[in-house]
Amino acid sequence: MKPEEQNKVLQAWQTSAPYWDKYRALITQMYAPVTTGLIEEAQIGVGHNALDIGGGSGEPSLTISGIVGPTGSVIYTDPAAGMVESAQAEAGRRGLTNIQFRQCSANDLPFPDKTLDLAVGRLSAMFFVDPVRGIREALRVVRNDGAASFAVWGPEEANPFFSTLNDVFDRFVESPTQDPDAPDAFRFAAPGKLAGILKNAGAEIIIERQLDFQIEAAMSFEQFWRLRTEMSESLRAKMAGLTPAQLPIIKQTAADAAQRYFMSGKMSFPAEALIVSGRKSAV
Numbered sequence: 001m002k003p004e005e006q007n008k009v010l011q012a013w014q015t016s017a018p019y020w021d022k023y024r025a026l027i028t029q030m031y032a033p034v035t036t037g038l039i040e041e042a043q044i045g046v047g048h049n050a051l052d053i054g055g056g057s058g059e060p061s062l063t064i065s066g067i068v069g070p071t072g073s074v075i076y077t078d079p080a081a082g083m084v085e086s087a088q089a090e091a092g093r094r095g096l097t098n099i100q101f102r103q104c105s106a107n108d109l110p111f112p113d114k115t116l117d118l119a120v121g122r123l124s125a126m127f128f129v130d131p132v133r134g135i136r137e138a139l140r141v142v143r144n145d146g147a148a149s150f151a152v153w154g155p156e157e158a159n160p161f162f163s164t165l166n167d168v169f170d171r172f173v174e175s176p177t178q179d180p181d182a183p184d185a186f187r188f189a190a191p192g193k194l195a196g197i198l199k200n201a202g203a204e205i206i207i208e209r210q211l212d213f214q215i216e217a218a219m220s221f222e223q224f225w226r227l228r229t230e231m232s233e234s235l236r237a238k239m240a241g242l243t244p245a246q247l248p249i250i251k252q253t254a255a256d257a258a259q260r261y262f263m264s265g266k267m268s269f270p271a272e273a274l275i276v277s278g279r280k281s282a283v
């Protein structure tokens with residue numbers, strides 16, 4: 001990726017950070033099954049020293065902090081300053097003392113070799129500038145036989161939480177054709193793609209697991225619309241380009257399309273993620 005493209009990606013996350021902070025409680029609840037699946041796959045336990053790559057507004061670092069306990073530690077990392085501030089402020093509010101915060105990219109982890117037990121990333125690997133290099137870095141800093149585990153989204157069609165609004169906007173607003181290797185939520189949706197990257201980065205015993213779950217929260221369509229159009233960089237851009245006449249039409253079309261996922265004040269979308277892990281060689 002060219003430096004100007006890297007800056008654009010980082011700037012988009014920086015702009016997104018206040019919204020991820022605003023919707024922290026809902027995000028924690030909606031993506032809790034991904035956190036649990038990732039923590040199980042990485043076999044995180046008491047006393048472990050864990051690295052979180054691309055921790056955003058704080059997950060899974062904040063959850064892992066409680067699991068590793070006072071004898072363990074978490075190093076939270078993210079390249080977007082606003083995300084680091086948001087996560088650090090939340091750790092402070094919760095009085096967590098076993099998390100360190102570092103603003104850095106997966107590309108260049110500022111930690112010595114073999115100093116951590118394991119590395120994880122929840123929904124972040126698809127945005128790495130150079131995924132092979134990022135995963136090689138993760139493997140460099142974990143001990144021999146340590147694991148690196150990443151949760152990524154499955155196909156967009158299996159994730160109506162995203163596709164429902166994306167499809168409606170695509171009908172009204174022209175979208176540029178995407179390079180399948182560009183940083184994007186669905187970059188690693190194809191089975192085997194991230195596993196291949198782990199292999200290229202030198203990981204062994206690579207395991208890919210499909211996680212089917214529900215994205216659930218007490219939320220109306222109105223709240224969902226606001227959350228998605230604020231949190232998503234691409235929807236923010238498309239919203240900004242709409243004419244005043246287009247907006248109510250798009251919103252009503254989206255409400256009709258999303259209707260079946262909202263009932264009695266509750267939102268429930270079927271969802272699919274992949275959890276891909278690999279180990280550093282034991283010697």
Ligand SMILES: C[S@@+](CC[C@H](N)C(=O)[O-])C[C@H]1O[C@@H](n2cnc3c(N)ncnc32)[C@H](O)[C@@H]1O
Binds near residue numbers: 055
């Ligand atoms: C979808 S958010 C996920 C955040 C958090 N882990 C969660 O699940 O809520 C993706 C995160 O990846 C981070 N990111 C973007 N480029 C990155 C890179 N090169 N290295 C590490 N993280 C990166 C973004 O700043 C953002 O916080």
